[in-house]
Amino acid sequence: MGTSAELHSEKAGTYHSEVLSPVRSVEDFYQHPELAPGDLEQIARAHEYQQLSKGTMLLQEGQHANAYYCIGSGMVRSFATNPSGKDITTGFTCRGQIAIEVASLFLGVPTKENFQTLSDCQVWKIPLISFHNLFNQIPAFASWGREWMSQALLMYKLRALRMITETAKDRYLRLQQEQPELLQQVPLKYIASFLGITDTSLSRIRKEIARGN
Amino acid sequence: MGTSAELHSEKAGTYHSEVLSPVRSVEDFYQHPELAPGDLEQIARAHEYQQLSKGTMLLQEGQHANAYYCIGSGMVRSFATNPSGKDITTGFTCRGQIAIEVASLFLGVPTKENFQTLSDCQVWKIPLISFHNLFNQIPAFASWGREWMSQALLMYKLRALRMITETAKDRYLRLQQEQPELLQQVPLKYIASFLGITDTSLSRIRKEIARGN
DNA sequence: AAAAGTACTTGCCCTATGTCAAGAAATCAA
DNA sequence: TTGATTTCTTGACATAGGGCAAGTACTTTT
Numbered sequence: 393m394g395t396s397a398e399l400h401s402e403k404a405g406t407y408h409s410e411v412l413s414p415v416r417s418v419e420d421f422y423q424h425p426e427l428a429p430g431d432l433e434q435i436a437r438a439h440e441y442q443q444l445s446k447g448t449m450l451l452q453e454g455q456h457a458n459a460y461y462c463i464g465s466g467m468v469r470s471f472a473t474n475p476s477g478k479d480i481t482t483g484f485t486c487r488g489q490i491a492i493e494v495a496s497l498f499l500g501v502p503t504k505e506n507f508q509t510l511s512d513c514q515v516w517k518i519p520l521i522s523f524h525n526l527f528n529q530i531p532a533f534a535s536w537g538r539e540w541m542s543q544a545l546l547m548y549k550l551r552a553l554r555m556i557t558e559t560a561k562d563r564y565l566r567l568q569q570e571q572p573e574l575l576q577q578v579p580l581k582y583i584a585s586f587l588g589i590t591d592t593s594l595s596r597i598r599k600e601i602a603r604g605n
Numbered sequence: 606m607g608t609s610a611e612l613h614s615e616k617a618g619t620y621h622s623e624v625l626s627p628v629r630s631v632e633d634f635y636q637h638p639e640l641a642p643g644d645l646e647q648i649a650r651a652h653e654y655q656q657l658s659k660g661t662m663l664l665q666e667g668q669h670a671n672a673y674y675c676i677g678s679g680m681v682r683s684f685a686t687n688p689s690g691k692d693i694t695t696g697f698t699c700r701g702q703i704a705i706e707v708a709s710l711f712l713g714v715p716t717k718e719n720f721q722t723l724s725d726c727q728v729w730k731i732p733l734i735s736f737h738n739l740f741n742q743i744p745a746f747a748s749w750g751r752e753w754m755s756q757a758l759l760m761y762k763l764r765a766l767r768m769i770t771e772t773a774k775d776r777y778l779r780l781q782q783e784q785p786e787l788l789q790q791v792p793l794k795y796i797a798s799f800l801g802i803t804d805t806s807l808s809r810i811r812k813e814i815a816r817g818n
Numbered sequence: 819a820a821a822a823g824t825a826c827t828t829g830c831c832c833t834a835t836g837t838c839a840a841g842a843a844a845t846c847a848a
Numbered sequence: 849t850t851g852a853t854t855t856c857t858t859g860a861c862a863t864a865g866g867g868c869a870a871g872t873a874c875t876t877t878t
Contacts, residue, residue, distance in 0.1 A: 474770055482766060495762075498755040527751070534747045538740070541754040542711040548761035549708075553695060555768040556801040557687055560835075580856065588769040593835055595857055773865075793826065806865050808827055 414465035426532035466513030627678035639745035673705035679726030
């Protein structure tokens with residue numbers, strides 16, 4: 393379970409078998425009406441393709457993020473550590489999504505989150521400096537970035553709102569509906585802390601649902 | 606309590622008396638190392654100064670946001686309405702902060718949030734189209750925007766995390782410490798729903814704290 | 819000054835979820 | 849294969865916070 397990216401991936405974890413087909417190209421991550429094909433090529437060239445084995449840490453608490461990752465296949469978990477030592481899952485990044493610690497990357501502060509692969513992953517990595525250059529050279533890329541951030545902001549706002557307005561069971565059912573593959577691939581304790589409850593409670597909620605809501 | 610901005614503000618509400626001195630200039634909102642004085646002048650010219658009376662709706666659920674507001678004095682509350690009809694306070698925007706519905710403004714979708722002044726306010730309003738022009742014409746403005754979004758994203762992530770890791774009392778004490786003026790100026794029910802609890806519970810938490818933690 | 823409305827508190831009881839501990843089942847290590 | 853580890857479930861009990869209703873104080877309206 394090293395900190396560095398490793399290049400072999402013979403053995404897929406029994407838990408986290410790959411179901412979905414991988415994203416074909418890094419250009420798929422940068423869909424935006426203003427981005428011309430030439431722009432996309434330039435953007436793509438700024439990424440480095442990597443295969444990461446299960447358990448790889450992409451970023452650890454206290455470090456400064458200096459890159460982000462477009463996830464072609466596999467899954468990444470991000471988590472923060474409580475003062476009392478427990479880790480709280482803050483999110484899952486799946487195939488087709490971008491694993492990034494915005495605060496550390498763009499504000500230059502040490503991160504309070506950890507990012508770790510839950511399975512073998514294929515990713516495209518782009519360094520901050522390359523991002524920065526693209527941002528300044530390609531206006532449409534900056535627009536893409538603004539939209540991506542808007543979308544991300546919306547999701548976190550919704551998450552906070554839902555922690556208030558929905559019960560734990562509601563949140564689990566929503567997750568089940570919106571990301572069913574996640575429930576198969578991720579250990580219950582991570583899902584529980586992501587939902588804001590204990591694994592004990594989630595187990596009971598599952599039982600209740602199994603009996604027929 | 607109209608939808609449009611109004612220009613008189615003789616009578617300050619008894620509840621929400623102004624304590625803090627207003628922000629002097631709109632340029633204070635756009636501090637960024639790369640922004641030159643000339644840029645700031647251009648940015649400032651894109652804003653319109655307005656005085657809004659207490660109760661003014663800046664944005665209502667279902668509308669499309671087409672501007673945002675830099676708050677020079679006063680306070681704005683944003684809230685979402687539950688399916689069951691209750692309104693949940695999603696945030697307070699105070700002097701020196703920006704009242705904006707990012708999702709609606711930048712993704713062009715109808716907003717699910719409402720924005721309403723809690724007191725008479727002095728604001729600088731900037732239309733989306735002007736923002737967009739500045740974003741494309743002034744690279745440093747785009748950088749400022751990216752940083753602002755990063756900061757906002759961080760705060761919403763923290764909010765979601767704290768809803769999970771902290772008790773309601775913890776959250777109240779934090780608010781008391783970080784924004785004491787807010788507790789004086791805002792009715793308890795709005796603070797309660799912002800904290801994710803009922804006004805009844807917040808009242809009890811206050812009592813408990815008053816007795817000596 | 820009376821009436822109506824709003825803000826806040828308090829009591830009683832209830833539910834969702836947490837804590838702790840034990841045990842079964844699956845997985846991993848050797 | 850065997851033992852160790854992890855995952856998940858379940859029970860008994862505790863606690864935070866919600867729902868409802870009443871009551872007080874303050875504010876606004878008339």
